[in-house]
Amino acid sequence: MSEQLIEKKTIGEVERIVHGSGLWDGTGPVEFSNDGETWSETWAPSTEHPLPEFARVEVFRKDVRIPTKVTIRWDEQVPRADEFWAGKWVGAPMRHFGRTARMVGYRQTFRELLGDIVIEDEGDDRALLDAAPEADAAPTERDWAAEIADAESSTLLDAIEKDARAARIFTPDKAGTDLHRALRARRREIAATVADAASAWETPAIAASVQVHDVAATTISPEKPARPAPQDHLPPANRAARRAAARKKGKR
Structure with a gap:
């Protein structure tokens, strides 16, 4: 109409x-x-x-x-x-x-x-x-396999299973058995996805106690100056130069 x-x-x-x-x-x-x-x-x-x-x-x-x-x-x-x-x-x-x-x-x-x-x-x-509803209108057939495959949550899958059981879709033949297996497989996939998402968001454990060093109790000694190298040993060239300088000084 x-x-x-x-x-x-x-x-x-x-x-x-x-x-x-x-x-x-x-x-x-x-x-x-x-x-x-x-x-x-x-x-x-x-x-x-x-x-x-x-x-x-x-x-x-x-x-x-x-x-x-x-x-x-x-x-x-x-x-x-x-x-x-x-x-x-x-x-x-x-x-x-x-x-x-x-x-x-x-x-x-x-x-x-x-x-x-x-x-x-x-x-x-x-x-x-x-x-008024049309008497000769044929009821719309549901694509159960597609609905099961497209279900994104266990809640939606539960609703699909409830409707399917009410419609007696899980018949004791190959078609009904395949649909029931697909339903169970999809339920396992959803459960695995939820578990993976939960583990990805787990927060690291917080240590029960943290050791803190007492900075005030630590004694810091002042740095000492470096000790000068001894000057009593000189190379021979330096000794000869001093002697020459001394002779020049005596001539004056």
């Missing part, structure tokens, strides 16, 4: 579209009836008729000689599928039943302007059809 978009508006928004077209030529009063023969613009509940059975209205268009006259039935229009609006219809039948009668008249008279627009409190079978 192709998706059908339903545009919803209030009765005021619809009337602004109709009145602004320049083609609207008036709307007659809404009339109600319990039997389709006696009509009145007012209605009151009774023991025999707690709700009105019919409503009708006339809509006039300038370029059409005959007015559009619509008659609707309560059972065909009340939005039973929507508890909120159904309750409002029962609480104020003239208001909501009358709005719907005018909306049906506007839609038939100004189809080119309104298309398939509905008002928010109007019962519409198309909404029920769109909301």
Whole structure:
């Protein structure tokens, strides 16, 4: 079934579209009836008729000689599928039943302007059809092998295993056995990955005690100057030079 978009508006928004077209030529009063023969613009509940059975209205268009006259039935229009609006219809039948009668008249008279627009409190079978699941839609088959291979955590793998067991995927044949083996192998891989990651982030052990040297108790002796080398031994060349110098001195 192709998706059908339903545009919803209030009765005021619809009337602004109709009145602004320049083609609207008036709307007659809404009339109600319990039997389709006696009509009145007012209605009151009774023991025999707690709700009105019919409503009708006339809509006039300038370029059409005959007015559009619509008659609707309560059972065909009340939005039973929507508890909120159904309750409002029962609480104020003239208001909501009358709005719907005018909306049906506007839609038939100004189809080119309104298309398939509905008002928010109007019962519409198309909404029920769109909301209902398609009976002939085939269920989507899951690729169990791919889901097992793509699982990144043991939690996700547990969920896949739970669904697989509920669907009775692990059958006593080659296909079921292979899937179960793949599940167990993937679980081991995830556990190994988690263990490796945990060991990589382990912090080194802190020593229980640290030996600290007492700097204040350590005696530092001052450095002594180097002892000069003895000067009593001189090479022979130096001794000869001294003798020559002494002779020169004696001549003076």
